[in-house]
Amino acid sequence: MVADDRISIHQVTLPPQCTTPQFVAALARHGLRCTSLWREKTREHGVAATAKLVADSGMRLSGYCFAGLVTSPEPGERAKALDDVRAALDEAAALGAPCLVFVAGGVDARDKDVRGARGRALDALGELVPHARAVGVKLALEPLHPMVCANRSVLSTVGLANDWCDALGADDAVGIAVDTYAVWWDPQLLESIARAGRRIISFHVSDWLADTQDLRLDRGMMGDGIIDLPALRHAVEEAGYDGYVEVEIFSQRNWWRREPDEVIATIKQRMRTSV
Amino acid sequence: MVADDRISIHQVTLPPQCTTPQFVAALARHGLRCTSLWREKTREHGVAATAKLVADSGMRLSGYCFAGLVTSPEPGERAKALDDVRAALDEAAALGAPCLVFVAGGVDARDKDVRGARGRALDALGELVPHARAVGVKLALEPLHPMVCANRSVLSTVGLANDWCDALGADDAVGIAVDTYAVWWDPQLLESIARAGRRIISFHVSDWLADTQDLRLDRGMMGDGIIDLPALRHAVEEAGYDGYVEVEIFSQRNWWRREPDEVIATIKQRMRTSV
Numbered sequence: 305m306v307a308d309d310r311i312s313i314h315q316v317t318l319p320p321q322c323t324t325p326q327f328v329a330a331l332a333r334h335g336l337r338c339t340s341l342w343r344e345k346t347r348e349h350g351v352a353a354t355a356k357l358v359a360d361s362g363m364r365l366s367g368y369c370f371a372g373l374v375t376s377p378e379p380g381e382r383a384k385a386l387d388d389v390r391a392a393l394d395e396a397a398a399l400g401a402p403c404l405v406f407v408a409g410g411v412d413a414r415d416k417d418v419r420g421a422r423g424r425a426l427d428a429l430g431e432l433v434p435h436a437r438a439v440g441v442k443l444a445l446e447p448l449h450p451m452v453c454a455n456r457s458v459l460s461t462v463g464l465a466n467d468w469c470d471a472l473g474a475d476d477a478v479g480i481a482v483d484t485y486a487v488w489w490d491p492q493l494l495e496s497i498a499r500a501g502r503r504i505i506s507f508h509v510s511d512w513l514a515d516t517q518d519l520r521l522d523r524g525m526m527g528d529g530i531i532d533l534p535a536l537r538h539a540v541e542e543a544g545y546d547g548y549v550e551v552e553i554f555s556q557r558n559w560w561r562r563e564p565d566e567v568i569a570t571i572k573q574r575m576r577t578s579v
Numbered sequence: 580m581v582a583d584d585r586i587s588i589h590q591v592t593l594p595p596q597c598t599t600p601q602f603v604a605a606l607a608r609h610g611l612r613c614t615s616l617w618r619e620k621t622r623e624h625g626v627a628a629t630a631k632l633v634a635d636s637g638m639r640l641s642g643y644c645f646a647g648l649v650t651s652p653e654p655g656e657r658a659k660a661l662d663d664v665r666a667a668l669d670e671a672a673a674l675g676a677p678c679l680v681f682v683a684g685g686v687d688a689r690d691k692d693v694r695g696a697r698g699r700a701l702d703a704l705g706e707l708v709p710h711a712r713a714v715g716v717k718l719a720l721e722p723l724h725p726m727v728c729a730n731r732s733v734l735s736t737v738g739l740a741n742d743w744c745d746a747l748g749a750d751d752a753v754g755i756a757v758d759t760y761a762v763w764w765d766p767q768l769l770e771s772i773a774r775a776g777r778r779i780i781s782f783h784v785s786d787w788l789a790d791t792q793d794l795r796l797d798r799g800m801m802g803d804g805i806i807d808l809p810a811l812r813h814a815v816e817e818a819g820y821d822g823y824v825e826v827e828i829f830s831q832r833n834w835w836r837r838e839p840d841e842v843i844a845t846i847k848q849r850m851r852t853s854v
Contacts, residue, residue, distance in 0.1 A: 410789075410805075411805045412805075413789065413805055416805050416806065416807040416810075417807050417810065418763065418764065418807070422766070449725065449726065450724065450725045450726065450764040450765070451724065451725065451726035451791075451794070453764035454764075454787050454788075454789055454791070454804070454805050455789055455790075458764075460764050460765070460766060461766060463766070463767075464766045467766075488693065489693065489725040489728035489729075489733075489735050490725070490735070491697070491735060491736060491738070491739045491742075492738075512729050513729075514685075514688065514729055514730055515730075516726075516729070516794060517794075519726070519791060519792075519794065529729075530685075530686045530687075530688055530691050530729050531691065532691040532692050532693070535691075535692065
């Protein structure tokens with residue numbers, strides 16, 4: 305079971321029509337004190353206004369999500385993408401977030417060699433490290449599920465995230481985000497988590513529904529699917545992680561259609577019984 | 580480029596309403612001499628009738644697809660599943676297919692530990708080897724995409740298929756089917772293919788569409804997506820594979836809506852330009 309003071313709820317988990325002030329107020333109403341903010345929503349409300357809202361409410365941030373998409377083989381596009389990540393790092397610093405979730409980017413039809421895209425993502429990270437260090441926000445490399453490898457992220461396993469961390473040699477500025485939904489199926493997951501150790505700076509939970517209907521927006525509430533969440537939580541804790549357990553559920557057909565209060569109450573209950 | 584005499588077209592690639600006799604006739608009309616038959620369709624037409632049709636038409640089989648789903652933790656269900664695989668091996672032998680595609684089965688909600696499901700699948704394979712050997716049909720272990728790990732197959736990588744082959748020690752009765760659609764994203768793919776070597780007894784092609792809309796039935800025609808198919812074909816050939824290149828496209832929104840002749844003509848053309 306996860307105690308309330310270790311719960312973080314990612315902003316995307318509540319219905320999209322919920323504004324940032326409404327979202328922060330809903331968390332506070334349920335006695336929760338931590339969140340991870342969604343960049344799109346933050347920009348909608350304004351970075352400075354969101355930073356003030358967070359500070360005034362006494363809310364803590366477990367992360368800021370997301371930036372990246374740096375795999376273009378075209379130099380102009382690549383430079384623009386890197387500038388955007390630097391801007392996101394600045395935003396994360398202004399908000400007081402300890403890390404920025406980094407989503408590598410997909411395969412480019414102009415260069416179908418997925419190893420090429422991986423090489424470009426790693427090169428980009430090397431160029432981004434100095435800025436992350438300067439603003440004091442870590443880049444959290446988040447492996448995404450292989451089903452979004454083509455269009456979202458060529459970083460598909462915790463093992464590969466470890467390889468990238470080894471290559472970068474910048475553990476003060478780069479860490480790993482372990483999202484149970486993205487990595488539960490990996491035959492090498494437990495050894496990769498142990499290898500990651502204290503590089504794990506972010507831990508996300510949701511569940512994989514047996515009848516999943518969408519490649520991105522059909523995540524389940526913890527306990528409603530087939531992921532052995534307690535085992536994965538124990539594995540990251542065994543590796544040294546003692547931070548927040550962040551709930552991140554994109555759910556077009558179910559949770560996004562419910563009232564924020566019902567979603568939050570359900571999360572608090574499931575964190576006790578199913579994580 | 581793949582010459583016509585190395586092309587095999589899997590029966591599922593043509594529209595579902597196409598009967599087995601119509602399917603075999605369509606291949607023959609285009610000068611193609613090899614196919615992989617779908618078990619459901621074969622039973623619909625009758626195994627003996629299909630065997631006669633195949634023999635009379637001079638068609639060769641690259642495989643028979645599929646059986647498995649042996650991960651239940653309940654002994655009665657498990658025994659029934661194993662008997663069904665033995666029946667499928669018998670059918671494959673009657674048809675003259677060199678191998679039966681083996682799909683492991685998913686995670687069972689009654690035991691969410693995916694390692695448990697993997698252990699049960701491997702145990703089941705050990706029990707099936709004698710029957711495969713007796714009827715002279717190899718079990719082709721096919722890793723499926725991690726997006727169907729929950730409900731179709733806990734065998735998610737070529738690396739894990741290699742581990743299972745090592746554990747079984749039965750290379751005369753068990754091999755590996757490499758399906759480009761299922762494995763292209765794997766950071767360890769090339770080393771796993773090299774390790775598999777002559778264990779690779781089946782090679783499937785289709786393409787991953789950038790805007791994929793379904794977890795199972797939205798595969799693309801070779802050349803329409805982002806998989807580097809020539810590189811993967813070279814990799815399996817480098818490992819020692821010199822068999823058929825089998826086209827397997829489940830495509831509800833596109834190819835299943837077209838005329839069989841158009842689908843086959845397109846495949847022949849794309850095998851020259853995009854594989």
